Amino acid sequence: MSGLQASTLTRKIAPDHFPQWVLYCAAGIIAFSLISVGLVRITGNGPDQKAAAPTVQRSLVFQDHNDGGVRVEDGVTGKTLTVLQGEQGFVRGTLRALTRERYSRGIGSELPFELIARVDGRVTLFDPSTGQRVDLESFGPTNTGEFARFLAMQPE
CATH class of the missing domain: 1.20.5 (Single alpha-helices involved in coiled-coils or other helix-helix interfaces)
Structure with missing residues (x-):
């Protein structure tokens, strides 16, 4: 080497x-x-920021029917506003997400949800029994309208 x-x-x-x-x-x-x-x-500018002041607020109770429909009741008077028939995908999906948390805590479906229209144009579905909320405008105007119509409905 x-x-x-x-x-x-x-x-x-x-x-x-x-x-x-x-x-x-x-x-x-x-x-x-x-x-x-x-x-x-x-x-305080995060996702948990303070919500704008409500302009219209309504308590709603959603009850499933045996035929697959969903009865929407005024949470204060107990009077039926409408019965949703058919698929109603967005309404059912949103309610399913909120009621899943209720059932995990042992809370029944008889307690009302709060549907809130706000000054800034947002619409929120709030569950006071669990503290969960869904800001509906995040899903577009068509889906927001599916819930917003309940604010102006009169009992049948």
Whole structure:
């Protein structure tokens, strides 16, 4: 073996190093995230911000029928506003999401929901028994209208 080959074989190979810039970037992203969340919480501009004042509010009770329909009652008077027949996908899906939480807490369907139209044009379906709410405008004007019509309905 020549001297060049021998020195190459005996020289220690340096271990791989993780690039420090990656660690600095990760630390920066984490710090930015924590600061952003802190600012949103402090300023109150987060998803749990205070809702606008209500313009119209109505208590509603939804009762399933054996024939697959859903009876919508005024939560105060108990009078029937309408009976929903057919698929009613958005209404049923929204109610299913809210009633799932009720049943997990052992709360029945006899307690009313609150349907609230707000000054800023938003419509919210709120369950006072669980504290859950669905901001209906998030699903578009057609789906919001499916619930908003209950605000103006008179008993049958």
